[in-house]
Amino acid sequence: MSNASTQIKPAKRDGVRSLSALAVFVAILCALPMIAVFLAAISGGTQTVQHLAQTVLGDYARTTLALVLLVAFGTFSIGVGAAWLVTMTRFPGVRFFEVALVLPLAFPAYVLAYAYTHVLDHPGVVQSSLRAMMDWGPRDYWFPEIRSLGGAACMLVLVLYPYVYLLARAAFVQQSGSTFLAARALGSSPWVAFFKVSLPLARPAIAGGVLLTVMETIADFGTVAYFGVQTFATGIYTSWFSLFDRVGAAQLALCLLGFALLLAMLERLQRGNARYHDPARQSREAPIATLKGWQAAAAITLCGLPVLLGAVLPVIVLFSMGLGSEQNLLSARYLGFIQNSAKLATVAALVTVGAAISIGFLQRMRGGRMAQSAAYIARLGYAVPGGVIAVGLLVPFAAFDNALDAWMRDTFDISTGLLITGSIWLLVIAYMVRFLAAALGAYEGGQAMVHVNMDAASRSLGQGPIGTLRRVHLPILTPSLLTALLIVFVDVMKELPATLIMRPFNFDTLAVQAYQLASDERLEGAAVPSLVIVAMGLLPVILICRQVGRRP
Structure with a gap:
């Protein structure tokens, strides 16, 4: 019996440590755009601020x-x-x-x-x-x-x-x-x-x-x-x-x-x-x-x-x-737009829901000031516009890429270029920061249905935090997780400012294609990708409508 208990405690401790590290990492990523925007703004001095105040700031x-x-x-x-x-x-x-x-x-x-x-x-x-x-x-x-x-x-x-x-x-x-x-x-x-x-x-x-x-x-x-x-x-x-x-x-x-x-x-x-x-x-x-x-x-x-x-x-x-x-939805070009949009939305939904699980489950298992602070910072992203998140992520990562490239040139005479800036993964991080609050809300809504006695029973059977999450919570929370995935998927499909600013070169999505065609006054062409975006958006709305239609 003593051997069993000594095996369980490290597992529990390691599981909590892993969750804590992941939650802190996610919270840092969520806070990074706001910190970077603040530092970049105050480092520019007052000349630009005065010029903005005299020209466009009041109108904006x-x-x-x-x-x-x-x-x-x-x-x-x-x-x-x-x-x-x-x-x-x-x-x-x-x-x-x-x-x-x-x-x-x-x-x-x-x-x-x-x-x-x-x-x-x-x-x-x-x-x-x-x-x-x-x-x-x-x-x-x-x-x-x-x-x-x-x-x-x-x-x-x-x-x-x-x-x-x-x-x-x-x-x-x-x-x-x-x-x-x-x-x-x-x-x-x-x-x-x-x-x-x-x-x-x-x-x-x-x-x-x-x-x-x-x-x-x-x-x-x-x-x-x-x-x-x-x-x-x-x-x-x-x-x-x-x-x-x-x-x-x-x-x-x-x-x-x-x-x-x-x-x-x-x-x-x-x-x-x-x-x-x-x-x-x-x-x-x-x-x-x-x-x-x-x-x-x-x-x-x-x-x-x-x-x-x-x-x-x-x-x-x-x-x-x-x-x-004259837009052909079945052409290779449009299939590429659809593939790019679906790829971004799928990866971003998985990453965002995974981050929501780590923060939400840590709140339940450990609580405390750290878990509460991580959850609060994660929710702030929904109040931050996509353009702000884009600027806040590009500034520090562009500085990191440029510093790394300069060091590699001086040390090894090799140019690394921009490794992170302009990559899909940086865009996925922006989506995660923007929509993590929605995924966290859906996860916490489902988690409220999991009684605390289930956690106690899982611990008594020798399961650590990760085992409890995998074998108890996730099977029960499957509907809530699917809802969260679908909501984030559609939100990413519709997101425009962050995608316009941060997308890799030659990597256009349906939203970007619709915006570019409309900017060129080709509204008939913009209707085709717009209809696809709407069709994608109807999926979670239909689920919401089913819930609305159920009278208490």
Whole structure:
């Protein structure tokens, strides 16, 4: 018996040490872009900062803030309104809409931008038809400009409101009907009861969803770049590639990083402080109102417009554009784009989920300040835009490559070139940093279902941490892990700024191909890779829709 115990303890200790080392390594990789951006920004002196402040910094800040406010208001209005209607009322088609309202989540905002520009721009079918029917000249009428700040906000609202909708719907479903009925009994109308009772109870979930859409907005590059809207994201790319000003790009990235981290802190504070306790939550279901007549028609319209504008119409437009293009999806060139995209997404998903497992399992097995700190740093990546991560990784690794090359030249007269910078693996690290929070959330959600007694039973049978993970946790967590893999896979397929900045030479993906064709005003050609990206994005959305469709 003593021999058995002496064999188990080193295994447990080695397993924890291995997990700790891996978790610390992942946390360092996640923190590296933020540290590198900060050091690169302060090392450039104040001359570049003063020049940016006198020229573009104010415009970038105002435009980014205006875009954030518009998207926050739009996603809040659509997401909360639709969630309340499908949860608390009944009208024809409600079961269809509660699922269909999630579909726009599969679309990148820049794909919608291509579709609506093709339809609403000056040579598009809408304005062309108006001029033909009314016999108008180009200056005889006014039409909203799609390539504008408002147009970019509309595209982002249409694809991001499902985040607010999903969280708000879950909050409304879990609320008790007792508080709502009490407000009605005190003379409040349904609308007053909603604003004074139901909405405050759901505030933490709604605020979390809105802040998530805001972080996605400041990280967006494809939409604002195509519409010519000058934000921090476009400024970073322009400084890096067009002006070749690395210090300027780092200082702009630091400004955007500070704003993103401020939002992450706000989200954490509101989630940690806002708690509502309802001991009667399960005692009575919330009252369901049946809508008829004009009220039912209004509900169908309000729920149908986001689905029509955010999913149905873009697919029809992109499909018609793709039929008229000269792009051959089965050509060797396009198969190469698909292969590159699938390869990157698959490797990044595996690496990211593996990192999430190491951090999540270490939190469970060991806990403590180190494990909690590693998990917190890992979650910060989702608040950091892809362009910031790209700059933050390229700066230190380019310096390392250049130093190594210089040393090899001086010592052995051999040039090593750029070993890490411009490689696929550095791009995979950027994806891991960006999407680790999503994978960690899915893993921790499934891990909560594994009872602690299972860990104790595994230890009593002589299993160390690695054995417990392999033989107990992973088989139970298979559905959660598959969900995490799928979410990261699709997020990588849609990611544009980091891919544009960090991809190896002659290594284009579907997202890059769509962006380049659209930049050349070849929108029909851009529709083909855009449709493939959307098709890939529908896979996890269908899984989410299946969960949404299950009423508690």
